[in-house]
Amino acid sequence: MTAEVGGRPWQNPPKYTTVEEALEFYIPRLTSDEVYDALLDSMELGIPLTTMADSMQSTAVMQGLHTIDVGILAMPVIIEMLAFIGDDAGIEYTLGTEKVIDEDKISQSKIALAMKKMRETLPKALDEGHMKEDMQEPDMPVEDTVEDEPQPSGLMARRV
Amino acid sequence: MDINPAVKAYTNLNITDEELIEAPKKSSMGLGLLSRTRKQEPKNNLTEPRDRVRDYVNTIRKKRKQINNGR
Numbered sequence: 001m002t003a004e005v006g007g008r009p010w011q012n013p014p015k016y017t018t019v020e021e022a023l024e025f026y027i028p029r030l031t032s033d034e035v036y037d038a039l040l041d042s043m044e045l046g047i048p049l050t051t052m053a054d055s056m057q058s059t060a061v062m063q064g065l066h067t068i069d070v071g072i073l074a075m076p077v078i079i080e081m082l083a084f085i086g087d088d089a090g091i092e093y094t095l096g097t098e099k100v101i102d103e104d105k106i107s108q109s110k111i112a113l114a115m116k117k118m119r120e121t122l123p124k125a126l127d128e129g130h131m132k133e134d135m136q137e138p139d140m141p142v143e144d145t146v147e148d149e150p151q152p153s154g155l156m157a158r159r160v
Numbered sequence: 161m162d163i164n165p166a167v168k169a170y171t172n173l174n175i176t177d178e179e180l181i182e183a184p185k186k187s188s189m190g191l192g193l194l195s196r197t198r199k200q201e202p203k204n205n206l207t208e209p210r211d212r213v214r215d216y217v218n219t220i221r222k223k224r225k226q227i228n229n230g231r
Binding site for chain 1: 164165171173212
């Protein structure tokens with residue numbers, strides 16, 4: 001599970017130390033035949049360009065190609081380049097920067113708060129409920145009411 | 161919750177549409193031998209990486225606009 005210090009690629013000096021060097025690595029790759037089709041497929045599937053750029057730079061950081069700082073700096077250029085490729089190919093893509101406000105969506109914190117309040121109030125309510133039930137007389141058994149079934153009215157029908 | 165750093169990195173560049181419009185070049189007056197010495201335009205010395213990135217994004221976006229306007 002653990003490794004020696006320097007045993008991982010990201011623990012060693014990066015291959016590309018500046019933004020320009022990193023971009024010289026990325027941009028030819030983005031336009032290469034191997035990656036190009038996969039990129040267009042991902043765009044058509046609706047994967048946001050920001051997500052694609054983020055995963056690209058994270059992978060490169062893990063491979064020890066550049067540092068996180070350089071990756072963060074290079075990301076806007078990668079996103080813009082992806083958008084350029086999408087526009088050039090005539091594909092409708094999502095950048096991922098659009099703010100979607102879903103009014104029906106309740107935030108996790110609000111749900112947690114409501115649950116906490118419920119947990120606090122529920123035992124009290126249950127106790128009060130039991131007390132009231134004990135005070136009340138037992139209910140009389142309810143007779144089953146049988147609805148009048150329609151009588152068969154045919155000539156051959158049995159008469160009751 | 162927005163956890164993607166790419167979104168922040170991209171939106172924090174704050175590139176406006178005005179920046180994408182190319183300013184018309186000034187006339188080539190003052191090139192003659194008898195003309196007054198022309199003041200040199202200040203060069204863009206983009207030393208900060210963030211500024212350089214902004215410049216790169218601007219360049220690509222201009223090209224992207226050209227593609228979209230051409231359609």
